[in-house]
Amino acid sequence: MVATRASRAKFISSALSFVTDYGFDGLDLQWAFPVCWQGDCTAGAAADKANFAMLLKELREVFDAKDNDLLLTAAVAAHDNIVQKAYDVGSMNKYLDFVNLMTFDFHGGWEPITGLVAPLYGSDASDTKSVDAAVKLYARMGLDKAKMVVGIPFYGQSYKLSTGGHSVAAPAAGPGLAGEKTQQRGMLAYHEICFRLRTGWMSKRTANGDPYMYLKDQWVSYEDVQSIKKKADYIASNGLGGAMVWTLDLDDFENKCCSEPQPLLRAVSRALRGVPSGPVQASCKQPPPAVTPAPPPMTTTYDSGAVQSPTTTKRPRPAFSETTTTTTTTTTTTTEKTTTTAPTTTTTSTTTPATTSAASTEAPHMTSPAPGGLKFNAIGFAADPESCSSYYRKTPEGPIKLTCSSPLHFNPESSQCDWPDAVKCQIKQGGE
Template identity: 40%
Template sequence: MKYWAVLLVAWLNSLLVYCATDKIVCYYGSWAYYRQGIGKVAPTDLNAKLCTHIIYTFVGLNEAAEVKLLDPWLDISLGGIKNTVALKQVNPNLKVLVAIGGWNQGGARFSIVAGSPSLRKRFAQNAVNFIKEYKFDGMDIDWEYPAGNGGLPQDKANFVLFLQELRSAFDQNKYILSAAVGGARARREESYDVPNLNKYLHLIHVMAYDLHGSWDGKTGANAPLYAGPGDNPDLNVDVIIQQWIQAGASPDKLILGMGFYGRSFTLANANNHGIGAQTLGPGIPGPITRASGSLSYTEICSNIKAGWTVVYDNKQQIPYAFQGNQWVGYDNIQSLEKKVDYAKTKGLGGVMVWSLDQDDIRNVCGGGSWTLLATINRKLRLTYLRYMIVMLDVAYSPPENNYLPFA
């Protein structure tokens, strides 16, 4: 292979991390620091080169429109915020945002602030001051949900005014404004004026998961790519994304959310373990996350390693696993590859993961460190220059050395 061609291939390889326009937005649940053993994940454990954006979760909002630390000991004394922001020293292209809200925050305080012109203005300035003080690159609004969870019907309109005020203040400081939004039709129609969200947000993180769970009374996939027989036609990733686009969202602003966890169930009959099987309630908590009805990917792959049966549903393009009366629907390498391909086909801005700390970070199950996140990177960030590199490498290598890089 000619020397200049070798250098060109090396240079193109070095650009792979930086040239892909698609985003990999990674939420980090800061409370993972408190987990025991292999489940403990500190900011210093994160791989800064596998994400384009990392979002530190969560800070809170009070009725006086102030940004409040929810765990000052973790966030400040233990260096949670400082060490997360410091990841930009490892990857200078990384953007680190802070998320405000979350399910536990509820909708009432957001509703109060968004409904008052003076409080909206005050919050915008407080948000700018907070971002500046802690050296973030922006803020992610995780209001779950306007007009729901303690909110008011007028939240849908007021959310637009809230974002308008923020965007004006953020643009003056070149900060990123994003939001995590509920995906399915009922939530979208109740909570979001999509064209105006599209106008004021840089990124729209669509939470296209939690589509089924123990609340259904029967087994179902956490985030099926496509609808299955007899399933609610609105509760799958494909329809959710298409509906958001039809409602007025720009595809390049939409970030497809994917879960690094599964929804688990206790079967009513251990011999009836397909999708749609009757259940008695949520699954048994895992040893790491200790949450009924939910298992991290590390917990799931550990169960599989211990003998759980895995079935891949080709219609919905998702796996599920079971043993005895325990059942879980989740995403694995194969299903995430399908979703990344889908995001690219639809021209979306990229993908989002909830959450970094639930991946198999330490190669417990033999799939490699950061099993799921590495899969996403391989599919999303390497393919754009792959063909050019392969062709150059083949063209300038001796016949006996022809091979396909990254195969």
């Protein structure tokens, strides 16, 4: 897409139309990564670096010609080997309003020893895998600190320990067990982490205040309210642009852990935006259910298909300086080590209803025993031969049974919970 001026122009035209037609504030670019595709710096073309810089320049020119208030931002790698090969930082500084640093996944279950998912500081002066090291690297390469937005993960990286050690850098034998909701080995959402902390897991902190926890052969590095407060203080004291998070749905949004709804997001907002303090004591009260806005009224008049731009109030583009700022930019990002499920997107459709991912259904429970003859597909899912709505997922500990939310059925072709009409399951049991 970035290789030629013509292909860039096509993308820019469509992006501008989408942003302006729907009244967005701007465009956030997320490419993982120029030259270093999915973190492999031998996979991409060397020309990606210059071509990405040209894309930023041409986007900025077209956006400013259309509307000088449109924002242009990008989510970028924080690993030093990728940064130096993938980015023309001078061009980023010139053409972008904010730069979202993906300062997480510095360590994970792909490594032979345990490590911290997003340490604020490295273990020593030579350790480049930390928030502070990434900020200093970009500053040396010419990025205005006021444009740097620090990424904060609302999840943890998990490991299976291979020995009796429980410290940072303990020997590991791969990723940890999957969570009840996220259902992905090697990571846990914060709402799964805080629940474990209430049910017997041991928690400790490094000398720099980074939390980790363990139980038996499971070990997790994560963020909590205390570590986030420390990062917010770092952001403010260094005059950085703010913070962004990955992702909102991984926080304890239902207050399952009896602190408050969305404790991590609130910790960021209190520290950087001055929102009111939290409850004096812990509360298990759940937030009210979200209210979905009513759909727009149907019309029988002729529709040409043109999208009408809504009336919006323009926000001035932020002014950058080396002074301390308390702006908080909340976005979501991807990383070279993909560890999280994709954000949920709600759409309105007049044709086929959207499907629901199998990984977003009810919590798994162990079968006792699983039916014989299960036929698992290439990604480890198998239909339940006795039920249209249930299915099995293969794990090293044995098959686990999951159930789709009513009235959905499991679709073995897509490994998703789908509408019955799309699945056409013939099993008749329990009123199905």
